[in-house]
Amino acid sequence: MSDIKSQVRTYIVDNFIMGSTGSQFKDGDSxxxxxxxxxxxxxxxxxxxxxxxxxxxxxxxxxxxxxxxLNAIDAxxxxxxxx
Amino acid sequence: xxxxxxxxxxxxxxxxxxxxxxRWMVDAVAQQLHKRGVIIALSGGVDSSVCGAxxxxxxxxxxxxxxxxxxxxxxxxxEDLGGQVARQLGIEHTTERIGxxxxxxxxxxxRDDAIxxxxxxxxxxxKSKIAISGGAQGGLNFFKLVVQSPEGQISEKRLPIREYxxxxxxxxxxxxxxxxxxxxxADRLNYAVIGTPNRLEYDQGFFVKNGDGAxxxxxxxxxxxxxxxxxxxxxxxPEAVCNAMPTTDTYSMAQGQDEFYFALPYHQMDVALWAxxxxxxxxxxxxxxxxxxxxxxxxxxxxxxxxxxxxxxHARPVLVEPVFEVGA
Numbered sequence: 001m002s003d004i005k006s007q008v009r010t011y012i013v014d015n016f017i018m019g020s021t022g023s024q025f026k027d028g029d030s031x032x033x034x035x036x037x038x039x040x041x042x043x044x045x046x047x048x049x050x051x052x053x054x055x056x057x058x059x060x061x062x063x064x065x066x067x068x069x070l071n072a073i074d075a076x077x078x079x080x081x082x083x
Numbered sequence: 084x085x086x087x088x089x090x091x092x093x094x095x096x097x098x099x100x101x102x103x104x105x106r107w108m109v110d111a112v113a114q115q116l117h118k119r120g121v122i123i124a125l126s127g128g129v130d131s132s133v134c135g136a137x138x139x140x141x142x143x144x145x146x147x148x149x150x151x152x153x154x155x156x157x158x159x160x161x162e163d164l165g166g167q168v169a170r171q172l173g174i175e176h177t178t179e180r181i182g183x184x185x186x187x188x189x190x191x192x193x194r195d196d197a198i199x200x201x202x203x204x205x206x207x208x209x210k211s212k213i214a215i216s217g218g219a220q221g222g223l224n225f226f227k228l229v230v231q232s233p234e235g236q237i238s239e240k241r242l243p244i245r246e247y248x249x250x251x252x253x254x255x256x257x258x259x260x261x262x263x264x265x266x267x268x269a270d271r272l273n274y275a276v277i278g279t280p281n282r283l284e285y286d287q288g289f290f291v292k293n294g295d296g297a298x299x300x301x302x303x304x305x306x307x308x309x310x311x312x313x314x315x316x317x318x319x320x321p322e323a324v325c326n327a328m329p330t331t332d333t334y335s336m337a338q339g340q341d342e343f344y345f346a347l348p349y350h351q352m353d354v355a356l357w358a359x360x361x362x363x364x365x366x367x368x369x370x371x372x373x374x375x376x377x378x379x380x381x382x383x384x385x386x387x388x389x390x391x392x393x394x395x396x397h398a399r400p401v402l403v404e405p406v407f408e409v410g411a
Binding site (some may be wrong): 027032038039043044046047059060061062063064066067 | 193216217218221222223224225226230241243244247248388391392
């Protein structure tokens with residue numbers, strides 16, 4: 001697993017799932033469809049990514065294609081870090 | 084197969100609906116709640132005005148007590164209109180100015196501290212509001228802080244989560260203090276409190292938990308906003324009420340509800356919500372609203388997203404196990 005996926009998974013498990021039962025998720029699972037992250041949660045996730053990886057998420061980048069699964073976040077953050 | 088959309092979709096028989104609601108109100112208050120009358124807070128908007136008129140019709144004006152609850156950021160026009168409605172209905176009413184209470188509890192200070200994180204020059208001479216973005220375009224919903232300097236210059240920035248939550252929770256003091264005052268008068272008079280959400284607000288979670296969301300009866304929560312306007316005209320409320328655009332009347336800059344929370348103006352949002360509730364295909368909604376199919380799809384998705392995000396606002400406190408003896 002990439003460092004990004006591992007770090008973000010830990011963040012989500014610690015802050016959104018908090019040890020509750022029945023909320024396991026795979027790297028490709030949609031956070032919205034699995035009801036793991038709601039709209040306020042995505043705002044928290046964006047702040048976490050900005051502070052952890054030191055970049056700014058542009059308004060037009062706040063889309064499910066960039067943020068709605070671990071795979072999507074991994075690809076998005078990798079692109080931003082390379083830019 | 085979904086239902087068909089037409090100009091008749093949201094039409095109601097106003098006289099029959101008024102009769103149905105007023106009968107229900109009397110039964111609910113007398114038989115279920117065992118109260119002697121009702122409290123209605125009048126904002127000057129169409130929802131509270133219609134609820135007040137329904138209450139006056141249901142119980143007679145002597146069993147309805149009206150409250151005007153202005154604060155520093157609410158408009159003087161709203162207060163005037165609320166008073167006009169109360170006088171027209173012939174109900175006893177009083178004005179309780181809650182600005183000093185909000186000041187003392189820190190509402191404005193907490194809000195302004197968060198605003199100054201983004202705009203350090205912000206002070207009492209500036210105005211502000213929050214605007215929603217993203218969801219209607221297929222993105223994730225986020226919020227922008229819009230400020231206006233004393234010279235009239237407008238600036239905006241996306242709100243980070245901490246500042247967004249602090250501003251919203253600080254301004255929610257307004258709805259919660261209002262409700263505290265409403266329940267004081269309700270307890271004093273042994274009355275029930277009317278909640279005034281329309282169906283859009285109720286369904287999409289556009290209310291503050293233990294604020295405007297708290298009430299004993301909600302007589303128009305099943306009615307689309309378009310239908311509430313129809314009732315306002317039927318009940319012969321003042322023209323200014325029947326023609327008023329929905330605002331939050333919560334932030335110091337003028338702010339429509341669609342700008343703050345909903346994806347579309349209310350008359351389109353009504354159609355979209357009805358269409359979603361009746362499984363109308365995306366293509367039909369797009370044609371009815373004159374928008375693209377992609378945007379119609381985003382609006383359906385946004386309706387579902389807001390329902391999920393605000394589900395807890397409707398929820399009763401969660402218990403480890405039911406306490407059947409009290410029906411909970």
